[in-house]
Amino acid sequence: MDKLTEFIEENSLDPVCLLNLIDCGYTYENLQFIENDDLNFIFPNREDTALRSEFRAKLFEWKAKNKKNLQTLNQPKSVPTQNVEANMQSGPxxxxxxxxxxxxxxxxQFGLTTKWEDTVPKLMSYYNIYLKDNFYKKLFKSLDDSVCPSSKDCILFMCLHAVIKPSHRFTVTHGNVKSFRKATIEDSVCSTVLQVSEVNDLQNHLEQLNNKNVESNTPIQPFVIVVGTELTNLTEFYVSFGEHLYKFSSFVLALDxxxxxYQVFGLKYPNESHKVWSxxxxxMYNISTPFDIKHSNVVNVIEDLQKM
Incomplete structure (x- = not known):
């Protein structure tokens, strides 16, 4: 039994606390860094209010009792944008x-996680009318009651790229010959979501992705990794940032x-999927900045969904 599990059992806390802590990337060693502001993220749902209060009381009692034994470490500071690459080893x-x-x-902070559920039926109605790409239309039609919620969420997000199509163009050089390419729907999807059959396959896929990005002269940005032999039966969800993987219990949490x-580290959205991130x-988040680029089809999709 690991120390984090022991902490939960010794304090007679609900096992949900353990699951939430693991989802948030916490270990026993960094329990000491949890502050009041962090509790709303660890227990984001309204129905978790009692659980949040109980956990807070037991945690702070434990911190007070073990103050002398706890390491005197500071909570990591956010990494400045200009130092992202130099700090990727530690990860956020x-x-x-x-x-x-x-x-x-x-x-x-809860824009996507609270709004997604209400948006799903709107997206499904919208796709029934406007989703034209044959591959994604077939994928969308494959959704039925047998598909698990996270697989359904992933497919709905991927279909979004087929109604908010990329318009990015770039130059490809082969020897002395230059040619122009327009980003495809698949390019847009692949810059945000990578599907692998198992985690062990990841390195080969990352190398292929790196070669593709070298060709288009764009850096590899953070993206979501989904694990499963079929999109309709996904089992694991990660976020890739630098050389680190962060595991989450659902697709929506990983996407969030x-x-x-992107926001905290001031990273530019990939050109291929800029419209979808926008x-x-x-x-979802109702965020606007002076640096935003307005896309007419993004505006149109938002207006249509707001009317539903």
Whole structure:
């Protein structure tokens, strides 16, 4: 039994506390860094209020009792944008990331996680009318009661790329010959979501992705990794940032953190999927900045969904 599990059992806390802590990237060693602001992220749902209060009381009692034995370490600070690459080895603490995001965009941290469920039926109605791409139309039609919620959420997000199509163009050089390419729907999807059959396959896929990005002269940005032999039966969800993987219990949670990495570290959205990330930013999080690029089809999709 690991120390985090022991902490939960010794304090007679609900096992849900353990699951939430693991989802947030916490270990026994960094329980000491949890502050009041972090509790709303660890227990984000309204029905968790009693659980949050009980956990807070037991945690702070434990911290007071073990104060002399706890390491005198400081909570990691957010990494300045210009030093992102130099600090990728340590990776961001997920709860610290949430804290920094909330300071950057107050009261916007639960935009996706609270709005997604209500948006799903609207997206399905919208796709029934406007989804034209044959592959994604077939994928959308495959959704039935046998598909688990996270697989359904992933497919609905991927279909979004087929109605908010990329318009990015770039130059490809083969020897002395230059040619122009327009980003495809698949390019847009692949810059946000990578599907692998198992985690052990990841390295080969990352190398292929790196070669593709070298060809288009664009850096590899944070993205979501989904694990499963079929999109309709996904089992694991990660966010890739630098050389680190962060595991989450659902696709929506992974997508939420991936978006927040872009925001907190001031990273540019990939050119291929810029429109889709812009849609999430405006529609799900209600965030606008002076640097936003307005896309007419993003505006149109948002207006249509708001009318539903």
């Amino acid at each position: 603490n997920v709860c610290k990331l949430e804290h920094d995001f909330n300071k950057l965009h107050p009261n916007r 953190i991936c978006f927040k990495v 849609f999430l930013q405006e529609f």
